[in-house]
Amino acid sequence: MKNFKQCFLLSMLFLGLLISSCSSSGDDSLNPDPEPEPKESRKNSNVSVSSTDAPANYTTKILLEDYTGTWCGWCPGLALEMENAIEQNSNIIGIGIHVGDNMESTYAESLTKKFNVSSYPNAKINRSATxxxxxxxxxxxxxxxxxxxxxxxxxxENEKVKGKIQIGFNSDISESLDYVILLVEDKVKADQKNFYSGNDDFTNHPLYSQPTPLKDYEHANVLRKFATDIFGDIIPEDYTKTGNVCEADFEINLDNYVVDNCYIIAFVLEKGGKNILNVQMVKVGSNQDFD
Structure with a gap:
Protein backbone atom coordinates (compact mmCIF):
# COMPACT_ATOMS: atom_id res chain seq x y z
CA MET A 1 0.00 0.00 0.00
CA LYS A 2 2.85 2.33 0.89
CA ASN A 3 4.46 1.72 -2.50
CA PHE A 4 1.12 2.37 -4.19
CA LYS A 5 0.75 5.74 -2.41
CA GLN A 6 4.28 6.74 -3.37
CA CYS A 7 3.64 5.83 -7.00
CA PHE A 8 0.34 7.70 -6.95
CA LEU A 9 1.96 10.83 -5.49
CA LEU A 10 4.79 10.71 -8.00
CA SER A 11 2.30 10.30 -10.84
CA MET A 12 0.26 13.29 -9.67
CA LEU A 13 3.41 15.40 -9.31
CA PHE A 14 4.49 14.51 -12.86
CA LEU A 15 1.00 15.28 -14.19
CA GLY A 16 1.00 18.63 -12.38
CA LEU A 17 4.35 19.55 -13.88
CA LEU A 18 3.10 18.53 -17.31
CA ILE A 19 -0.07 20.65 -16.98
CA SER A 20 1.96 23.56 -15.64
CA SER A 21 4.32 23.31 -18.60
CA CYS A 22 1.45 23.28 -21.16
CA SER A 23 -0.24 26.22 -19.45
CA SER A 24 2.96 28.21 -19.59
CA SER A 25 3.31 27.44 -23.27
CA GLY A 26 -0.29 28.51 -23.82
CA ASP A 27 0.25 31.81 -22.00
CA ASP A 28 3.22 32.60 -24.24
CA SER A 29 1.11 32.05 -27.35
CA LEU A 30 -1.52 34.49 -26.06
CA ASN A 31 1.10 37.16 -25.36
CA PRO A 32 3.55 37.00 -28.27
CA ASP A 33 6.46 39.37 -28.63
CA PRO A 34 5.26 42.75 -29.96
CA GLU A 35 5.49 43.33 -33.71
CA PRO A 36 8.47 45.48 -34.75
CA GLU A 37 7.73 49.11 -35.48
CA PRO A 38 6.77 49.53 -39.16
CA LYS A 39 9.51 51.00 -41.31
CA GLU A 40 8.93 54.41 -42.89
CA SER A 41 8.65 53.22 -46.49
CA ARG A 42 8.74 56.76 -47.89
CA LYS A 43 11.91 57.85 -46.13
CA ASN A 44 14.58 58.29 -48.80
CA SER A 45 18.15 58.21 -47.52
CA ASN A 46 19.15 59.70 -50.87
CA VAL A 47 17.91 63.16 -49.78
CA SER A 48 20.58 65.52 -48.48
CA VAL A 49 21.27 69.23 -47.96
CA SER A 50 23.73 70.26 -50.65
CA SER A 51 23.84 74.01 -50.07
CA THR A 52 22.70 76.80 -47.74
CA ASP A 53 22.54 79.43 -50.48
CA ALA A 54 19.07 78.96 -51.98
CA PRO A 55 17.55 81.66 -54.22
CA ALA A 56 15.37 84.25 -52.50
CA ASN A 57 12.41 84.13 -54.91
CA TYR A 58 10.56 81.45 -56.85
CA THR A 59 7.87 81.40 -59.52
CA THR A 60 4.66 79.75 -58.34
CA LYS A 61 3.50 76.98 -60.64
CA ILE A 62 0.43 74.79 -60.25
CA LEU A 63 -0.50 71.24 -61.23
CA LEU A 64 -3.68 70.06 -62.93
CA GLU A 65 -4.19 66.28 -62.84
CA ASP A 66 -6.78 65.19 -65.39
CA TYR A 67 -8.42 61.82 -64.63
CA THR A 68 -9.57 60.61 -68.01
CA GLY A 69 -10.09 57.70 -70.40
CA THR A 70 -10.62 57.06 -74.11
CA TRP A 71 -14.08 55.67 -73.28
CA CYS A 72 -15.14 58.96 -71.62
CA GLY A 73 -16.93 61.04 -74.24
CA TRP A 74 -16.99 64.19 -72.10
CA CYS A 75 -13.28 64.01 -71.28
CA PRO A 76 -11.95 65.73 -74.43
CA GLY A 77 -13.93 68.81 -73.39
CA LEU A 78 -11.98 69.08 -70.14
CA ALA A 79 -8.73 68.32 -71.96
CA LEU A 80 -9.46 71.22 -74.32
CA GLU A 81 -10.08 73.59 -71.40
CA MET A 82 -6.82 72.46 -69.79
CA GLU A 83 -4.95 73.03 -73.04
CA ASN A 84 -6.40 76.54 -73.28
CA ALA A 85 -5.44 77.30 -69.66
CA ILE A 86 -1.85 76.14 -70.23
CA GLU A 87 -1.61 78.25 -73.40
CA GLN A 88 -2.85 81.22 -71.39
CA ASN A 89 -0.33 80.69 -68.57
CA SER A 90 2.82 78.58 -68.88
CA ASN A 91 2.99 78.25 -65.08
CA ILE A 92 0.19 75.68 -65.28
CA ILE A 93 1.43 72.11 -65.71
CA GLY A 94 -0.90 69.27 -66.69
CA ILE A 95 -0.88 65.49 -66.31
CA GLY A 96 -3.27 62.97 -67.87
CA ILE A 97 -4.04 60.08 -65.51
CA HIS A 98 -5.81 57.43 -67.58
CA VAL A 99 -8.31 54.99 -66.13
CA GLY A 100 -9.85 52.01 -67.91
CA ASP A 101 -7.96 52.21 -71.21
CA ASN A 102 -4.66 51.07 -72.73
CA MET A 103 -2.83 54.05 -71.22
CA GLU A 104 -3.83 53.24 -67.64
CA SER A 105 -0.80 52.96 -65.38
CA THR A 106 -0.42 50.63 -62.42
CA TYR A 107 -0.89 53.65 -60.14
CA ALA A 108 -4.37 54.67 -61.31
CA GLU A 109 -6.38 52.71 -58.75
CA SER A 110 -4.39 54.02 -55.78
CA LEU A 111 -4.62 57.61 -57.02
CA THR A 112 -8.36 57.51 -57.68
CA LYS A 113 -8.98 56.09 -54.19
CA LYS A 114 -6.72 58.61 -52.48
CA PHE A 115 -8.35 61.61 -54.17
CA ASN A 116 -11.93 60.30 -54.28
CA VAL A 117 -12.25 60.23 -58.06
CA SER A 118 -15.48 58.45 -58.98
CA SER A 119 -16.84 60.50 -61.90
CA TYR A 120 -15.30 61.62 -65.18
CA PRO A 121 -14.02 63.95 -66.44
CA ASN A 122 -12.35 65.03 -63.21
CA ALA A 123 -9.34 67.28 -62.68
CA LYS A 124 -7.62 68.18 -59.43
CA ILE A 125 -5.86 71.48 -58.72
CA ASN A 126 -2.69 70.94 -56.68
CA ARG A 127 -4.32 67.81 -55.22
CA SER A 128 -6.43 70.09 -53.04
CA ALA A 129 -9.61 70.88 -55.02
CA THR A 130 -11.63 69.77 -58.03
CA GLU A 157 21.69 57.30 -70.55
CA ASN A 158 21.20 53.70 -71.73
CA GLU A 159 17.42 54.09 -72.20
CA LYS A 160 17.07 55.55 -68.71
CA VAL A 161 16.46 59.01 -67.35
CA LYS A 162 19.14 59.71 -64.77
CA GLY A 163 18.54 62.95 -62.98
CA LYS A 164 18.71 65.13 -59.93
CA ILE A 165 16.09 67.18 -58.15
CA GLN A 166 16.99 70.25 -56.10
CA ILE A 167 14.53 71.92 -53.75
CA GLY A 168 15.36 75.38 -52.41
CA PHE A 169 13.72 77.13 -49.44
CA ASN A 170 13.44 80.89 -48.89
CA SER A 171 11.73 80.57 -45.50
CA ASP A 172 11.41 78.05 -42.69
CA ILE A 173 8.76 75.35 -42.91
CA SER A 174 8.13 73.79 -39.52
CA GLU A 175 7.24 70.29 -40.70
CA SER A 176 8.47 67.56 -42.99
CA LEU A 177 7.32 67.68 -46.61
CA ASP A 178 6.98 65.16 -49.43
CA TYR A 179 8.35 65.33 -52.96
CA VAL A 180 7.15 63.43 -56.03
CA ILE A 181 8.98 62.76 -59.31
CA LEU A 182 7.23 61.20 -62.29
CA LEU A 183 7.53 60.64 -66.02
CA VAL A 184 4.89 61.62 -68.58
CA GLU A 185 4.71 61.01 -72.31
CA ASP A 186 3.09 63.68 -74.48
CA LYS A 187 1.22 63.30 -77.80
CA VAL A 188 0.18 59.68 -77.28
CA LYS A 189 -2.24 58.80 -80.09
CA ALA A 190 -5.40 56.77 -79.46
CA ASP A 191 -9.02 57.00 -80.61
CA GLN A 192 -11.18 59.03 -78.20
CA LYS A 193 -14.95 59.00 -77.67
CA ASN A 194 -16.58 62.41 -78.25
CA PHE A 195 -20.05 62.97 -76.77
CA TYR A 196 -20.09 66.56 -78.05
CA SER A 197 -20.27 65.30 -81.63
CA GLY A 198 -23.60 66.36 -83.17
CA ASN A 199 -25.05 66.98 -79.68
CA ASP A 200 -27.66 69.74 -80.01
CA ASP A 201 -26.98 70.88 -76.45
CA PHE A 202 -23.44 71.86 -77.48
CA THR A 203 -23.81 73.38 -80.93
CA ASN A 204 -21.28 76.12 -80.10
CA HIS A 205 -18.68 73.77 -78.64
CA PRO A 206 -15.48 73.30 -80.68
CA LEU A 207 -15.97 69.52 -80.59
CA TYR A 208 -19.57 69.63 -81.86
CA SER A 209 -18.54 69.35 -85.50
CA GLN A 210 -15.89 66.71 -84.79
CA PRO A 211 -16.59 62.98 -85.23
CA THR A 212 -16.81 60.27 -82.63
CA PRO A 213 -14.54 58.62 -82.06
CA LEU A 214 -11.81 61.19 -82.62
CA LYS A 215 -9.31 59.17 -84.65
CA ASP A 216 -5.66 59.26 -83.51
CA TYR A 217 -6.51 61.85 -80.88
CA GLU A 218 -3.34 63.16 -79.18
CA HIS A 219 -3.44 62.62 -75.43
CA ALA A 220 -1.32 65.12 -73.51
CA ASN A 221 1.26 64.30 -70.84
CA VAL A 222 0.11 60.75 -70.12
CA LEU A 223 1.32 59.50 -66.73
CA ARG A 224 3.80 56.66 -67.24
CA LYS A 225 5.99 56.08 -64.18
CA PHE A 226 7.05 57.37 -60.78
CA ALA A 227 10.63 57.68 -59.56
CA THR A 228 9.41 58.13 -55.97
CA ASP A 229 6.55 56.75 -53.93
CA ILE A 230 3.37 57.84 -55.71
CA PHE A 231 2.39 59.97 -52.71
CA GLY A 232 5.91 61.26 -52.17
CA ASP A 233 9.24 60.59 -50.49
CA ILE A 234 9.94 62.48 -47.29
CA ILE A 235 11.97 65.67 -46.93
CA PRO A 236 12.88 65.72 -43.21
CA GLU A 237 11.80 68.72 -41.17
CA ASP A 238 15.45 69.49 -40.34
CA TYR A 239 16.05 70.20 -44.04
CA THR A 240 13.14 72.58 -44.70
CA LYS A 241 14.93 75.71 -43.46
CA THR A 242 15.64 79.12 -44.96
CA GLY A 243 18.49 79.02 -47.45
CA ASN A 244 18.73 75.24 -47.66
CA VAL A 245 18.90 73.43 -50.97
CA CYS A 246 17.97 69.75 -50.69
CA GLU A 247 18.81 67.35 -53.47
CA ALA A 248 18.28 63.74 -54.47
CA ASP A 249 19.19 61.59 -57.46
CA PHE A 250 16.55 59.63 -59.37
CA GLU A 251 16.33 57.13 -62.21
CA ILE A 252 13.47 55.98 -64.47
CA ASN A 253 13.47 53.40 -67.27
CA LEU A 254 12.15 54.80 -70.54
CA ASP A 255 10.92 51.43 -71.85
CA ASN A 256 9.47 51.96 -75.35
CA TYR A 257 8.26 55.52 -74.84
CA VAL A 258 9.01 58.18 -77.45
CA VAL A 259 11.92 59.97 -75.78
CA ASP A 260 11.36 63.24 -77.64
CA ASN A 261 7.85 63.40 -76.13
CA CYS A 262 8.84 62.58 -72.54
CA TYR A 263 9.02 64.98 -69.61
CA ILE A 264 9.88 64.81 -65.93
CA ILE A 265 7.43 66.51 -63.58
CA ALA A 266 8.30 67.05 -59.93
CA PHE A 267 6.39 68.68 -57.12
CA VAL A 268 6.58 69.27 -53.38
CA LEU A 269 3.53 68.89 -51.19
CA GLU A 270 2.49 69.11 -47.58
CA LYS A 271 2.61 66.09 -45.31
CA GLY A 272 -0.56 64.12 -45.96
CA GLY A 273 -0.28 64.51 -49.71
CA LYS A 274 -3.16 66.87 -50.49
CA ASN A 275 -1.68 70.32 -51.06
CA ILE A 276 1.06 70.96 -53.61
CA LEU A 277 3.36 73.88 -52.76
CA ASN A 278 5.18 74.15 -56.09
CA VAL A 279 5.81 72.15 -59.25
CA GLN A 280 8.40 71.99 -62.02
CA MET A 281 8.67 70.34 -65.43
CA VAL A 282 11.59 69.58 -67.73
CA LYS A 283 11.91 67.84 -71.08
CA VAL A 284 13.86 64.58 -70.86
CA GLY A 285 17.45 65.27 -71.90
CA SER A 286 17.35 68.84 -70.57
CA ASN A 287 17.87 70.88 -67.40
CA GLN A 288 15.57 73.36 -65.66
CA ASP A 289 17.13 75.73 -63.13
CA PHE A 290 15.31 77.44 -60.28
CA ASP A 291 13.01 80.12 -61.65
Whole structure:
Protein backbone atom coordinates (compact mmCIF):
# COMPACT_ATOMS: atom_id res chain seq x y z
CA MET A 1 0.00 0.00 0.00
CA LYS A 2 2.85 2.33 0.89
CA ASN A 3 4.46 1.72 -2.50
CA PHE A 4 1.12 2.37 -4.19
CA LYS A 5 0.75 5.74 -2.41
CA GLN A 6 4.28 6.74 -3.37
CA CYS A 7 3.64 5.83 -7.00
CA PHE A 8 0.34 7.70 -6.95
CA LEU A 9 1.96 10.83 -5.49
CA LEU A 10 4.79 10.71 -8.00
CA SER A 11 2.30 10.30 -10.84
CA MET A 12 0.26 13.29 -9.67
CA LEU A 13 3.41 15.40 -9.31
CA PHE A 14 4.49 14.51 -12.86
CA LEU A 15 1.00 15.28 -14.19
CA GLY A 16 1.00 18.63 -12.38
CA LEU A 17 4.35 19.55 -13.88
CA LEU A 18 3.10 18.53 -17.31
CA ILE A 19 -0.07 20.65 -16.98
CA SER A 20 1.96 23.56 -15.64
CA SER A 21 4.32 23.31 -18.60
CA CYS A 22 1.45 23.28 -21.16
CA SER A 23 -0.24 26.22 -19.45
CA SER A 24 2.96 28.21 -19.59
CA SER A 25 3.31 27.44 -23.27
CA GLY A 26 -0.29 28.51 -23.82
CA ASP A 27 0.25 31.81 -22.00
CA ASP A 28 3.22 32.60 -24.24
CA SER A 29 1.11 32.05 -27.35
CA LEU A 30 -1.52 34.49 -26.06
CA ASN A 31 1.10 37.16 -25.36
CA PRO A 32 3.55 37.00 -28.27
CA ASP A 33 6.46 39.37 -28.63
CA PRO A 34 5.26 42.75 -29.96
CA GLU A 35 5.49 43.33 -33.71
CA PRO A 36 8.47 45.48 -34.75
CA GLU A 37 7.73 49.11 -35.48
CA PRO A 38 6.77 49.53 -39.16
CA LYS A 39 9.51 51.00 -41.31
CA GLU A 40 8.93 54.41 -42.89
CA SER A 41 8.65 53.22 -46.49
CA ARG A 42 8.74 56.76 -47.89
CA LYS A 43 11.91 57.85 -46.13
CA ASN A 44 14.58 58.29 -48.80
CA SER A 45 18.15 58.21 -47.52
CA ASN A 46 19.15 59.70 -50.87
CA VAL A 47 17.91 63.16 -49.78
CA SER A 48 20.58 65.52 -48.48
CA VAL A 49 21.27 69.23 -47.96
CA SER A 50 23.73 70.26 -50.65
CA SER A 51 23.84 74.01 -50.07
CA THR A 52 22.70 76.80 -47.74
CA ASP A 53 22.54 79.43 -50.48
CA ALA A 54 19.07 78.96 -51.98
CA PRO A 55 17.55 81.66 -54.22
CA ALA A 56 15.37 84.25 -52.50
CA ASN A 57 12.41 84.13 -54.91
CA TYR A 58 10.56 81.45 -56.85
CA THR A 59 7.87 81.40 -59.52
CA THR A 60 4.66 79.75 -58.34
CA LYS A 61 3.50 76.98 -60.64
CA ILE A 62 0.43 74.79 -60.25
CA LEU A 63 -0.50 71.24 -61.23
CA LEU A 64 -3.68 70.06 -62.93
CA GLU A 65 -4.19 66.28 -62.84
CA ASP A 66 -6.78 65.19 -65.39
CA TYR A 67 -8.42 61.82 -64.63
CA THR A 68 -9.57 60.61 -68.01
CA GLY A 69 -10.09 57.70 -70.40
CA THR A 70 -10.62 57.06 -74.11
CA TRP A 71 -14.08 55.67 -73.28
CA CYS A 72 -15.14 58.96 -71.62
CA GLY A 73 -16.93 61.04 -74.24
CA TRP A 74 -16.99 64.19 -72.10
CA CYS A 75 -13.28 64.01 -71.28
CA PRO A 76 -11.95 65.73 -74.43
CA GLY A 77 -13.93 68.81 -73.39
CA LEU A 78 -11.98 69.08 -70.14
CA ALA A 79 -8.73 68.32 -71.96
CA LEU A 80 -9.46 71.22 -74.32
CA GLU A 81 -10.08 73.59 -71.40
CA MET A 82 -6.82 72.46 -69.79
CA GLU A 83 -4.95 73.03 -73.04
CA ASN A 84 -6.40 76.54 -73.28
CA ALA A 85 -5.44 77.30 -69.66
CA ILE A 86 -1.85 76.14 -70.23
CA GLU A 87 -1.61 78.25 -73.40
CA GLN A 88 -2.85 81.22 -71.39
CA ASN A 89 -0.33 80.69 -68.57
CA SER A 90 2.82 78.58 -68.88
CA ASN A 91 2.99 78.25 -65.08
CA ILE A 92 0.19 75.68 -65.28
CA ILE A 93 1.43 72.11 -65.71
CA GLY A 94 -0.90 69.27 -66.69
CA ILE A 95 -0.88 65.49 -66.31
CA GLY A 96 -3.27 62.97 -67.87
CA ILE A 97 -4.04 60.08 -65.51
CA HIS A 98 -5.81 57.43 -67.58
CA VAL A 99 -8.31 54.99 -66.13
CA GLY A 100 -9.85 52.01 -67.91
CA ASP A 101 -7.96 52.21 -71.21
CA ASN A 102 -4.66 51.07 -72.73
CA MET A 103 -2.83 54.05 -71.22
CA GLU A 104 -3.83 53.24 -67.64
CA SER A 105 -0.80 52.96 -65.38
CA THR A 106 -0.42 50.63 -62.42
CA TYR A 107 -0.89 53.65 -60.14
CA ALA A 108 -4.37 54.67 -61.31
CA GLU A 109 -6.38 52.71 -58.75
CA SER A 110 -4.39 54.02 -55.78
CA LEU A 111 -4.62 57.61 -57.02
CA THR A 112 -8.36 57.51 -57.68
CA LYS A 113 -8.98 56.09 -54.19
CA LYS A 114 -6.72 58.61 -52.48
CA PHE A 115 -8.35 61.61 -54.17
CA ASN A 116 -11.93 60.30 -54.28
CA VAL A 117 -12.25 60.23 -58.06
CA SER A 118 -15.48 58.45 -58.98
CA SER A 119 -16.84 60.50 -61.90
CA TYR A 120 -15.30 61.62 -65.18
CA PRO A 121 -14.02 63.95 -66.44
CA ASN A 122 -12.35 65.03 -63.21
CA ALA A 123 -9.34 67.28 -62.68
CA LYS A 124 -7.62 68.18 -59.43
CA ILE A 125 -5.86 71.48 -58.72
CA ASN A 126 -2.69 70.94 -56.68
CA ARG A 127 -4.32 67.81 -55.22
CA SER A 128 -6.43 70.09 -53.04
CA ALA A 129 -9.61 70.88 -55.02
CA THR A 130 -11.63 69.77 -58.03
CA UNK A 131 -11.27 72.07 -61.02
CA UNK A 132 -14.49 73.55 -62.46
CA UNK A 133 -12.85 73.96 -65.92
CA UNK A 134 -12.84 77.74 -65.49
CA UNK A 135 -9.50 79.53 -65.84
CA UNK A 136 -10.46 82.18 -63.28
CA UNK A 137 -10.59 79.52 -60.55
CA UNK A 138 -6.85 78.92 -61.08
CA UNK A 139 -5.80 82.53 -60.59
CA UNK A 140 -5.85 82.48 -56.78
CA UNK A 141 -3.45 79.51 -56.81
CA UNK A 142 -1.12 81.22 -59.28
CA UNK A 143 -1.06 84.42 -57.22
CA UNK A 144 0.22 82.73 -54.07
CA UNK A 145 3.87 83.35 -53.24
CA UNK A 146 5.80 80.11 -52.93
CA UNK A 147 8.43 79.63 -50.24
CA UNK A 148 10.20 76.91 -52.18
CA UNK A 149 11.35 76.22 -55.73
CA UNK A 150 12.47 73.22 -57.76
CA UNK A 151 15.34 72.67 -60.20
CA UNK A 152 15.62 69.52 -62.33
CA UNK A 153 18.30 67.75 -64.31
CA UNK A 154 17.09 64.92 -66.58
CA UNK A 155 19.80 63.37 -68.75
CA UNK A 156 19.31 60.22 -70.85
CA GLU A 157 21.69 57.30 -70.55
CA ASN A 158 21.20 53.70 -71.73
CA GLU A 159 17.42 54.09 -72.20
CA LYS A 160 17.07 55.55 -68.71
CA VAL A 161 16.46 59.01 -67.35
CA LYS A 162 19.14 59.71 -64.77
CA GLY A 163 18.54 62.95 -62.98
CA LYS A 164 18.71 65.13 -59.93
CA ILE A 165 16.09 67.18 -58.15
CA GLN A 166 16.99 70.25 -56.10
CA ILE A 167 14.53 71.92 -53.75
CA GLY A 168 15.36 75.38 -52.41
CA PHE A 169 13.72 77.13 -49.44
CA ASN A 170 13.44 80.89 -48.89
CA SER A 171 11.73 80.57 -45.50
CA ASP A 172 11.41 78.05 -42.69
CA ILE A 173 8.76 75.35 -42.91
CA SER A 174 8.13 73.79 -39.52
CA GLU A 175 7.24 70.29 -40.70
CA SER A 176 8.47 67.56 -42.99
CA LEU A 177 7.32 67.68 -46.61
CA ASP A 178 6.98 65.16 -49.43
CA TYR A 179 8.35 65.33 -52.96
CA VAL A 180 7.15 63.43 -56.03
CA ILE A 181 8.98 62.76 -59.31
CA LEU A 182 7.23 61.20 -62.29
CA LEU A 183 7.53 60.64 -66.02
CA VAL A 184 4.89 61.62 -68.58
CA GLU A 185 4.71 61.01 -72.31
CA ASP A 186 3.09 63.68 -74.48
CA LYS A 187 1.22 63.30 -77.80
CA VAL A 188 0.18 59.68 -77.28
CA LYS A 189 -2.24 58.80 -80.09
CA ALA A 190 -5.40 56.77 -79.46
CA ASP A 191 -9.02 57.00 -80.61
CA GLN A 192 -11.18 59.03 -78.20
CA LYS A 193 -14.95 59.00 -77.67
CA ASN A 194 -16.58 62.41 -78.25
CA PHE A 195 -20.05 62.97 -76.77
CA TYR A 196 -20.09 66.56 -78.05
CA SER A 197 -20.27 65.30 -81.63
CA GLY A 198 -23.60 66.36 -83.17
CA ASN A 199 -25.05 66.98 -79.68
CA ASP A 200 -27.66 69.74 -80.01
CA ASP A 201 -26.98 70.88 -76.45
CA PHE A 202 -23.44 71.86 -77.48
CA THR A 203 -23.81 73.38 -80.93
CA ASN A 204 -21.28 76.12 -80.10
CA HIS A 205 -18.68 73.77 -78.64
CA PRO A 206 -15.48 73.30 -80.68
CA LEU A 207 -15.97 69.52 -80.59
CA TYR A 208 -19.57 69.63 -81.86
CA SER A 209 -18.54 69.35 -85.50
CA GLN A 210 -15.89 66.71 -84.79
CA PRO A 211 -16.59 62.98 -85.23
CA THR A 212 -16.81 60.27 -82.63
CA PRO A 213 -14.54 58.62 -82.06
CA LEU A 214 -11.81 61.19 -82.62
CA LYS A 215 -9.31 59.17 -84.65
CA ASP A 216 -5.66 59.26 -83.51
CA TYR A 217 -6.51 61.85 -80.88
CA GLU A 218 -3.34 63.16 -79.18
CA HIS A 219 -3.44 62.62 -75.43
CA ALA A 220 -1.32 65.12 -73.51
CA ASN A 221 1.26 64.30 -70.84
CA VAL A 222 0.11 60.75 -70.12
CA LEU A 223 1.32 59.50 -66.73
CA ARG A 224 3.80 56.66 -67.24
CA LYS A 225 5.99 56.08 -64.18
CA PHE A 226 7.05 57.37 -60.78
CA ALA A 227 10.63 57.68 -59.56
CA THR A 228 9.41 58.13 -55.97
CA ASP A 229 6.55 56.75 -53.93
CA ILE A 230 3.37 57.84 -55.71
CA PHE A 231 2.39 59.97 -52.71
CA GLY A 232 5.91 61.26 -52.17
CA ASP A 233 9.24 60.59 -50.49
CA ILE A 234 9.94 62.48 -47.29
CA ILE A 235 11.97 65.67 -46.93
CA PRO A 236 12.88 65.72 -43.21
CA GLU A 237 11.80 68.72 -41.17
CA ASP A 238 15.45 69.49 -40.34
CA TYR A 239 16.05 70.20 -44.04
CA THR A 240 13.14 72.58 -44.70
CA LYS A 241 14.93 75.71 -43.46
CA THR A 242 15.64 79.12 -44.96
CA GLY A 243 18.49 79.02 -47.45
CA ASN A 244 18.73 75.24 -47.66
CA VAL A 245 18.90 73.43 -50.97
CA CYS A 246 17.97 69.75 -50.69
CA GLU A 247 18.81 67.35 -53.47
CA ALA A 248 18.28 63.74 -54.47
CA ASP A 249 19.19 61.59 -57.46
CA PHE A 250 16.55 59.63 -59.37
CA GLU A 251 16.33 57.13 -62.21
CA ILE A 252 13.47 55.98 -64.47
CA ASN A 253 13.47 53.40 -67.27
CA LEU A 254 12.15 54.80 -70.54
CA ASP A 255 10.92 51.43 -71.85
CA ASN A 256 9.47 51.96 -75.35
CA TYR A 257 8.26 55.52 -74.84
CA VAL A 258 9.01 58.18 -77.45
CA VAL A 259 11.92 59.97 -75.78
CA ASP A 260 11.36 63.24 -77.64
CA ASN A 261 7.85 63.40 -76.13
CA CYS A 262 8.84 62.58 -72.54
CA TYR A 263 9.02 64.98 -69.61
CA ILE A 264 9.88 64.81 -65.93
CA ILE A 265 7.43 66.51 -63.58
CA ALA A 266 8.30 67.05 -59.93
CA PHE A 267 6.39 68.68 -57.12
CA VAL A 268 6.58 69.27 -53.38
CA LEU A 269 3.53 68.89 -51.19
CA GLU A 270 2.49 69.11 -47.58
CA LYS A 271 2.61 66.09 -45.31
CA GLY A 272 -0.56 64.12 -45.96
CA GLY A 273 -0.28 64.51 -49.71
CA LYS A 274 -3.16 66.87 -50.49
CA ASN A 275 -1.68 70.32 -51.06
CA ILE A 276 1.06 70.96 -53.61
CA LEU A 277 3.36 73.88 -52.76
CA ASN A 278 5.18 74.15 -56.09
CA VAL A 279 5.81 72.15 -59.25
CA GLN A 280 8.40 71.99 -62.02
CA MET A 281 8.67 70.34 -65.43
CA VAL A 282 11.59 69.58 -67.73
CA LYS A 283 11.91 67.84 -71.08
CA VAL A 284 13.86 64.58 -70.86
CA GLY A 285 17.45 65.27 -71.90
CA SER A 286 17.35 68.84 -70.57
CA ASN A 287 17.87 70.88 -67.40
CA GLN A 288 15.57 73.36 -65.66
CA ASP A 289 17.13 75.73 -63.13
CA PHE A 290 15.31 77.44 -60.28
CA ASP A 291 13.01 80.12 -61.65
Missing amino acids: WNQNYSSLESYLEKKSNLGIALNASV
